[in-house]
Amino acid sequence: MEKVGLSPRLYYKYPHELDGGRRQRVGIARALSLSPRFIVCDEPVSALDVSIQAQILNLLQELQKTMKLTYLFVSHDLSVVKHISDRIAVMYLGKIVESAPAAELFRETLHPYSKALLAAVPIPKLNRKREKFILSGSVPSPINPPSGCRFHTRCPWKTDICTQAEPRLYDRGGEHLVACHLVK
Ligand code: SF4
Incomplete structure (x- = not known):
């Protein structure tokens, strides 16, 4: 508990007596107690205030x-x-569509779904605008995904092959992988 910044006065508190941040620290302490080398952090900060x-x-x-x-x-x-990643993998309907070192993915985004995700990130500066990349349609069911490229029902670049053949991850160099017929 010391390692995760929890004061000794909190050792005997019940969960409902701790705020969200402290409860998350307890969760991290529990994971560390097994001396892991690898930890899966599934949305560890999504329920917390920004600070x-x-x-x-x-x-x-x-x-x-x-x-x-x-x-x-x-x-x-x-x-x-x-902020936190060395390498990023972007997933759509359960498949990796693009993967690259973090700086590379933000420098040169290739897959249209990754482009749409990045275009939706707000820039906290008054006079800086990001290129718009808006997707239409809703997300199909992952239980019954579309044929070919799973993204074709929403992709503004779609061509005939996209509905028929599923694109494989293609290595375009620099450890940058992308699954898109058009980029390939
Ligand atoms: S393969 Fe086709 S549908 Fe899929 S992302 Fe590329 S262009 Fe769009």
């Missing part, structure tokens, strides 16, 4: 360094993903 999010992310990064941990960090918040 508490920053504290938990800093704690995770500090623990990663001191305990030489590897994380698989799952999140819908791309600014959080950018």
